[in-house]
Amino acid sequence: MIEAWSPEDVYAAEAALESELASGELMARAAEGLADVVAARASQLEVESVVALVGGGNNGADALYAVAHLADAGLRCAAAVVPGRVHEEALAAARAAGVVIVSGAEALEDIAEADIVVDGILGLGGRPGLPEHAVAWVEAIAEDAHVVAVDVPSGQAADGSVFDADGVLADETVTFSVPKPVHLLPPTEQACGALTVVDIGLTFDVEPSVRRLTFDDVADWWPVPGPDDDKYSRGVLGIVAGGENYTGAAVLAVTAAVEAGAGMVRYVGTPTPVGLVRAAVPEAVIGEGRVQAWVVGPGLETSSTRRDARAQLEVARRALAGEEPVLVDAGGLELVDDGVVEARRGRATLLTPHAGELARLLTRLGPTPRARNRPTVERAAVEAEPVRYARLLAERTGMTVLLKGATTVVVSPDSDVSVWSQSDAPSWLATAGAGDVLAGLVGMLLAAGVPAAEAGALGALVHGVAADRTGRGGPVRALRVAHGIPDAVAHLLARR
Numbered sequence: 127m128i129e130a131w132s133p134e135d136v137y138a139a140e141a142a143l144e145s146e147l148a149s150g151e152l153m154a155r156a157a158e159g160l161a162d163v164v165a166a167r168a169s170q171l172e173v174e175s176v177v178a179l180v181g182g183g184n185n186g187a188d189a190l191y192a193v194a195h196l197a198d199a200g201l202r203c204a205a206a207v208v209p210g211r212v213h214e215e216a217l218a219a220a221r222a223a224g225v226v227i228v229s230g231a232e233a234l235e236d237i238a239e240a241d242i243v244v245d246g247i248l249g250l251g252g253r254p255g256l257p258e259h260a261v262a263w264v265e266a267i268a269e270d271a272h273v274v275a276v277d278v279p280s281g282q283a284a285d286g287s288v289f290d291a292d293g294v295l296a297d298e299t300v301t302f303s304v305p306k307p308v309h310l311l312p313p314t315e316q317a318c319g320a321l322t323v324v325d326i327g328l329t330f331d332v333e334p335s336v337r338r339l340t341f342d343d344v345a346d347w348w349p350v351p352g353p354d355d356d357k358y359s360r361g362v363l364g365i366v367a368g369g370e371n372y373t374g375a376a377v378l379a380v381t382a383a384v385e386a387g388a389g390m391v392r393y394v395g396t397p398t399p400v401g402l403v404r405a406a407v408p409e410a411v412i413g414e415g416r417v418q419a420w421v422v423g424p425g426l427e428t429s430s431t432r433r434d435a436r437a438q439l440e441v442a443r444r445a446l447a448g449e450e451p452v453l454v455d456a457g458g459l460e461l462v463d464d465g466v467v468e469a470r471r472g473r474a475t476l477l478t479p480h481a482g483e484l485a486r487l488l489t490r491l492g493p494t495p496r497a498r499n500r501p502t503v504e505r506a507a508v509e510a511e512p513v514r515y516a517r518l519l520a521e522r523t524g525m526t527v528l529l530k531g532a533t534t535v536v537v538s539p540d541s542d543v544s545v546w547s548q549s550d551a552p553s554w555l556a557t558a559g560a561g562d563v564l565a566g567l568v569g570m571l572l573a574a575g576v577p578a579a580e581a582g583a584l585g586a587l588v589h590g591v592a593a594d595r596t597g598r599g600g601p602v603r604a605l606r607v608a609h610g611i612p613d614a615v616a617h618l619l620a621r622r
């Protein structure tokens with residue numbers, strides 16, 4: 127598991143450790159680790175000119191001490207500074223080691239010619255956006271330069287909340303002791319490149335803000351049946367999905383649940399998808415019955431006036447009113463109102479919208495049940511600040527929210543619980559029907575007893591790996607992702 131702590135928690139851990147160490151020791155460890163990474167990269171890339179972009183805080187000091195080490199080691203180093211706004215001891219150390227200190231136009235020339243740029247403008251203490259003087263520095267970086275961010279790519283929010291397209295976009299980031307939210311969350315993760323964590327000795331006795339499951343965690347988490355299991359003890363999943371228009375969603379969700387290893391899947395639909403499911407997934411049992419969890423919504427048509435569609439909707443509503451865990455996706459999200467919110471208090475519910483669905487649902491629900499003013503939430507706003515909006519929906523509904531995207535986040539209604547962030551899928555997975563597959567897969571995990579947030583994270587990981595292994599670098603269609611789940615699970619379980 128990869129875990130990230132918030133800037134506040136990191137500052138607290140730093141203060142606790144600093145009181146036990148000689149002054150400057152932590153920064154010395156950070157700078158040494160940073161210098162080792164940059165030296166290794168210079169050697170791999172067979173280049174020798176390094177320019178540090180130096181801000182006025184400790185992040186800039188790390189960069190200065192690091193280039194001092196690199197100059198000692200024989201690399202050609204310069205540091206761009208704003209005179210008077212720089213850590214004086216670090217500046218003296220860099221100068222003494224032979225680092226050329228530059229500012230103004232001279233700095234821009236050196237930056238443009240550098241093979242490696244070390245970004246020490248802003249770190250953990252940075253607010254989103256670049257300082258004015260640093261805009262020209264960042265613009266001057268050559269296209270083919272290798273950019274190493276110190277702790278946080280400057281301009282990006284350290285808590286992962288806001289992405290700055292004009293900020294630093296690093297090829298790699300070197301951080302200290304533990305990852306921070308900026309490294310794991312959308313939208314900022316894209317600015318970090320490859321991540322190296324240098325251990326400087328900080329320890330934490332508080333929960334991380336963000337967690338990410340890795341391939342090696344799957345064997346510990348996946349519900350593997352034992353000799354005493356039967357199909358019922360493994361968990362029966364009820365799926366209410368598909369309609370006379372969206373027939374395929376039913377086939378995809380049911381196929382994924384069966385392929386993921388559900389003890390049994392009961393499918394509730396209208397005549398056309400029932401016929402298709404019967405033909406495509408003979409293992410599925412048609413009709414309502416006792417289940418351990420429900421998936422409600424893929425391809426569900428909530429406005430159909432057909433008698434069979436209304437009967438199907440009644441089952442969906444019964445599921446939402448019942449005790450069993452429910453995953454609510456696509457059309458099912460249209461059934462979520464304040465009555466459902468009330469009825470499901472204290473019961474496991476996982477909403478799985480994409481950004482557009484989340485925006486629509488938040489707009490419809492409004493900020494509070496009786497709010498007169500219901501501002502429209504735009505899809506673009508959700509895409510810009512996914513965790514913030516997923517949290518708003520989780521808090522508004524008391525339900526766990528899995529927000530789908532290139533990086534999928536899972537946010538619990540309790541703000542003290544870590545956010546899950548999974549980024550395991552190839553971009554090929556952005557294809558119609560992939561969400562229906564995810565719903566069936568995660569539904570199976572709920573039926574097997576995996577808690578909602580963990581089921582969401584685990585399901586997102588396996589979904590991504592199934593797409594990756596099925597597509598082998600090329601396109602994937604959703605049905606093949608569903609059929610690829612057993613291979614993905616077997617592959618991940620074999621890592622035990």
Ligand SMILES: NC(=O)C1=CN([C@@H]2O[C@H](COP(=O)(O)OP(=O)(O)OC[C@H]3O[C@@H](n4cnc5c(N)ncnc54)[C@H](OP(=O)(O)O)[C@@H]3O)[C@@H](O)[C@H]2O)[C@@H](O)CC1
Pocket residue numbers: 136137140152153156181182183184185186188247248249250251252253254255256257258276277278302326328
């Ligand atoms: N924590 C650890 O464990 C360790 C941390 N270490 C290192 O320390 C780094 C954190 O250092 P830091 O606290 O000095 O913050 P940093 O980001 O360098 O600068 C803040 C300054 O910038 C300013 N400022 C902010 N945003 C701005 C903006 N948008 N535009 C303009 N100005 C802006 C801000 O001004 P203010 O908001 O106060 O007015 C303040 O003066 C950390 O990332 C790591 O590299 C290691 O050495 C050892 C272990």
Ligand SMILES: Nc1ncnc2c1ncn2[C@@H]1O[C@H](COP(=O)(O)OP(=O)(O)O)[C@@H](O)[C@H]1O
Pocket residue numbers: 456480530531532533534551552553554555556557558559560561562563564589
């Ligand atoms: N750029 C991307 N890279 C990787 N995965 C993506 C990307 N965009 C979307 N996905 C994943 O693809 C799936 C799409 O789901 P969804 O939008 O609900 O599709 P549908 O409703 O057609 O089934 C989600 O699991 C999402 O996380």
